[in-house]
Amino acid sequence: MSARRPLVGGNWKMHLTSAEARDWAARFGRQAGGQTGRLAGRQAEVVLFPSFPLLPVLARALTGSPVALGGQDLHPAASGAHTGDVSGPQLADAGCSWVLCGHSERRQDHGETDAEVAAKVAAAGRHGLVPLVCLGETAGERRGGETFAVLTRQLRAALEPRPERFALAYEPVWAIGTGDTATPETAQEAHAVLRRTLSEILGAAVAARCRILYGGSANPDNAAALIAQPDLDGFLVGGASLDPDRFLAIIRACGP
């Protein structure tokens, strides 16, 4: 495990109602040993990415807790005629300090391009949000031996705006929601490529500081072996984050 403070994100995608979110926060708070208890200090930094309508609910339910909030996406513009989109200032206003950029479900379902992801990374920085940039190859790209080319292309594009603060999530598309987790060795290999590329683009110091999370069917059973890899600094958790006990088990696997 590295000296970088682990970071664990819960990506709720399009799940849960406000009553369920309140229940989640209450159960999580109890299990975590009080809202400001065990998660503070040297334990993993935790951020939740709920769908937009749940942000005010969670901002209230998590008041005084060390759990941060993030948006699942943002529009590059600060405001305007963009039906169905949400802006950086709106996310910040709703209590977010983070935002996901370039999740594979946005790239696939909404045709998000590398250039659009870069524009979102730039917008996040302008509005005081830390982008968590998601990168990953599809099953076909892996079979075709293109994994590292895809990762470096996505990374170079996303860092074009030269963000001051950011974190990365390596999320192989074939592992997301499939139960087919990358092995620790496969994940480490990809993380090492990302850190090396990061070093080429922004220098060794930035690369050494940057947290690179793993995402793709992370769960309480595989978290310990994955986090033991030298270039793996935490998790972006989808399915398992919907259960506060399983999410907390993953956080604890990253703890001191």
Ligand code: PGA
């Ligand atoms: P999963 O999702 O943990 O359900 O595979 C991860 C993600 O999409 O961020």
